[in-house]
Amino acid sequence: MHSKKITQGFCFGLLRCAAFVNALALGILIYFLIINGISAISWEFLTQPPKNMMTQGGIMPCIIGTFLLSFGAMLVALPLGIGSAIYLNEYARPGRLLRLIRLGINNLAGVPSIVFGLFGLAFFATQLKFKVSLLTGMFTLGFLTLPVVISATEEALKAVPSTYREASLGLGATKWQTIYKVVLPAALPGILTGAILSLSRAAGETAAIMYSAAVFYSPKLISSILEPVMALPYHIYVLATAGTEIEKTRPLQYGTALVLITLIFGMNFIAIYYRAKMQKKY
Numbered sequence: 001m002h003s004k005k006i007t008q009g010f011c012f013g014l015l016r017c018a019a020f021v022n023a024l025a026l027g028i029l030i031y032f033l034i035i036n037g038i039s040a041i042s043w044e045f046l047t048q049p050p051k052n053m054m055t056q057g058g059i060m061p062c063i064i065g066t067f068l069l070s071f072g073a074m075l076v077a078l079p080l081g082i083g084s085a086i087y088l089n090e091y092a093r094p095g096r097l098l099r100l101i102r103l104g105i106n107n108l109a110g111v112p113s114i115v116f117g118l119f120g121l122a123f124f125a126t127q128l129k130f131k132v133s134l135l136t137g138m139f140t141l142g143f144l145t146l147p148v149v150i151s152a153t154e155e156a157l158k159a160v161p162s163t164y165r166e167a168s169l170g171l172g173a174t175k176w177q178t179i180y181k182v183v184l185p186a187a188l189p190g191i192l193t194g195a196i197l198s199l200s201r202a203a204g205e206t207a208a209i210m211y212s213a214a215v216f217y218s219p220k221l222i223s224s225i226l227e228p229v230m231a232l233p234y235h236i237y238v239l240a241t242a243g244t245e246i247e248k249t250r251p252l253q254y255g256t257a258l259v260l261i262t263l264i265f266g267m268n269f270i271a272i273y274y275r276a277k278m279q280k281k282y
Helices: 002-040 043-047 060-091 096-109 113-127 134-159 162-170 175-204 232-242 250-281
Strands: none
Touching (some): 002 250, 043 250, 060 175, 060 250, 113 134
16 A cells, blocks of 8 residues: 555656646746747737838737637637537447547547648649638638547547436437537537637647748738738748848747737637636536
């Protein structure tokens, strides 16, 4: 018994150390961005488009483009992902086909994001003639985040006790009524966890939108979903690698990265807040 307690304490210690290292790395990153990028943050920086070959001005079109791409990706990924998870967990029969489908989903989660970008360019932009646009980027990022949504939703559905289903069916509800009114509300906090992870990944992607949605420079705000957009991750990439005066734009690079991190934290905080409310309710 004593040796088991020692082993348990050692394992918990390793877990605490891993959590501390992750938190420390995040803290150092945020501190580094604040120290180097806070000087670039101003009202003009947040509300004006880039000027003078992007060495001056702001990032307003990038902020709006990132919002539109992220939430557009969720509009694509959530219905498809939740529907797929419901079918796999509630309707599909166990067997080789189901195992192959799950294997394919797991493999899809490991595909590099640039492959999704090339797929979006070839299929949505060229075949469906959406061109390099916000719409193409939404579908590309939606398909990129789809495996995360499916896996998280399926795990959330599995976590719902089978007694919930049995009680509902015993009271005369149909299977769909049981899923819609009993299972899904109980699984909603777990589904929102997948949505949070997907939203964070979609907001920070560069390679996936490089060929499908992002444009180097666009001073005007987007007026159609068939137009390309500026986005914060791609803007950072351009400033850091393809700009004409990279050293001169260094504070703008850090400032843009700081805004991107803040936006992701803000969107995550809102999603976590609603998830907490759902957990209390259900």
